[in-house]
Amino acid sequence: KKVNVAVVGATGMVGRTFLKVLEERDFPIENLYLMASKRSAGNTVNFRGKDYIIEELNENSFDKDIDIALFSAGGDLSKKYAPIAKEKGVVVVDNSSAWRMDKDIPLVVPEVNPEDVKKHNGIIANPNCSTIQAVVPLKALHDKFKIKRIVYSTYQAVSGSGVKGITDLEEGLKGNENKLYPHPIAYNALPHIDVFMDNGYTKEEMKMIDETKKILNDYDLKITATTVRVPVLYSHSESVNVEFEKEFEVEEVFNILENTEGVVVVDNPKENKYPLALDAEGKNEVFVGRIRRDFSVDNGINMWVVADNIRKGAATNTVQIAELLVKYNLV
Numbered sequence: 001k002k003v004n005v006a007v008v009g010a011t012g013m014v015g016r017t018f019l020k021v022l023e024e025r026d027f028p029i030e031n032l033y034l035m036a037s038k039r040s041a042g043n044t045v046n047f048r049g050k051d052y053i054i055e056e057l058n059e060n061s062f063d064k065d066i067d068i069a070l071f072s073a074g075g076d077l078s079k080k081y082a083p084i085a086k087e088k089g090v091v092v093v094d095n096s097s098a099w100r101m102d103k104d105i106p107l108v109v110p111e112v113n114p115e116d117v118k119k120h121n122g123i124i125a126n127p128n129c130s131t132i133q134a135v136v137p138l139k140a141l142h143d144k145f146k147i148k149r150i151v152y153s154t155y156q157a158v159s160g161s162g163v164k165g166i167t168d169l170e171e172g173l174k175g176n177e178n179k180l181y182p183h184p185i186a187y188n189a190l191p192h193i194d195v196f197m198d199n200g201y202t203k204e205e206m207k208m209i210d211e212t213k214k215i216l217n218d219y220d221l222k223i224t225a226t227t228v229r230v231p232v233l234y235s236h237s238e239s240v241n242v243e244f245e246k247e248f249e250v251e252e253v254f255n256i257l258e259n260t261e262g263v264v265v266v267d268n269p270k271e272n273k274y275p276l277a278l279d280a281e282g283k284n285e286v287f288v289g290r291i292r293r294d295f296s297v298d299n300g301i302n303m304w305v306v307a308d309n310i311r312k313g314a315a316t317n318t319v320q321i322a323e324l325l326v327k328y329n330l331v
């Protein structure tokens with residue numbers, strides 16, 4: 001069955017990657033509509049050998065026959081236009097954080113909680129990139145050994161801040177002053193992603209904590225997080241420390257992860273083989289390695305989890321949600 005798709009924020013890094021992933025995965029598109037700001041309206045983008053003219057996003061953008069709208073246009077535009085699209089019968093898959101913690105809006109990682117798309121009432125939220133790559137390996141382990149506590153420590157690429165993040169790093173490495181972050185990102189590590197809350201955590205850290213509980217549907221999980229911006233262009237790297245309720249053998253963990261959809265285990269330290277940001281860049285899987293028992297607790301494990309934050313962290317996950325909508329005949 002072919003569907004009519006709108007891409008909102010078509011010229012941004014994630015928007016452009018939506019189009020690449022839609023092509024790569026041969027998503028069944030009947031008609032495609034590209035929407036962006038006034039500044040980009042009128043430009044053309046090639047998709048499957050055909051040129052498409054970008055239209056300016058406005059209140060009437062969804063008056064045409066659109067089945068699914070993939071949004072990556074920031075929280076404010078999502079808050080304004082997702083309800084308009086929904087009223088017109090469009091199913092919105094939104095990348096912003098605007099709707100993620102709304103109890104009536106599913107927060108979906110297709111390898112983890114695919115059935116939740118069936119609960120949608122017009123809007124489905126795509127989780128934060130750093131959350132997505134963590135829950136993909138965690139779900140099967142949670143089902144088998146029941147997670148008690150998670151400690152996240154992340155090392156996040158500057159592309160998470162969009163093109164400005166990339167420019168800031170590239171300019172910083174040339175010795176030019178940084179404009180985006182509160183401190184130079186070149187040769188540095190900034191324990192400050194998004195804004196600080198009253199509880200001393202950043203919004204990015206609270207997103208990982210809150211979104212993990214919602215996606216795994218377990219609000220008893222004890223979770224803490226420290227998210228750090230590092231001078232890497234693409235791919236987020238994460239140290240994930242997990243304590244389980246039940247005993248396990250490390251061999252079991254390897255076997256489970258090696259058989260988890262969307263996970264690639266890269267783990268042979270003696271041959272310097274472990275997940276690397278440069279290796280994950282441009283790929284859609286979540287790479288897991290450095291799997292080893294945490295001897296400081298009864299049933300603990302450490303893992304190193306790496307994924308392309310623009311692909312699996314955003315565009316690919318969103319397209320996979322759209323694939324579920326087609327698969328479940330929800331559009």
Ligand code: 2RA
Nearest residue numbers: 128129130156160161
């Ligand atoms: C970041 N995860 O990396 C956030 C949003 N993309 O900045």
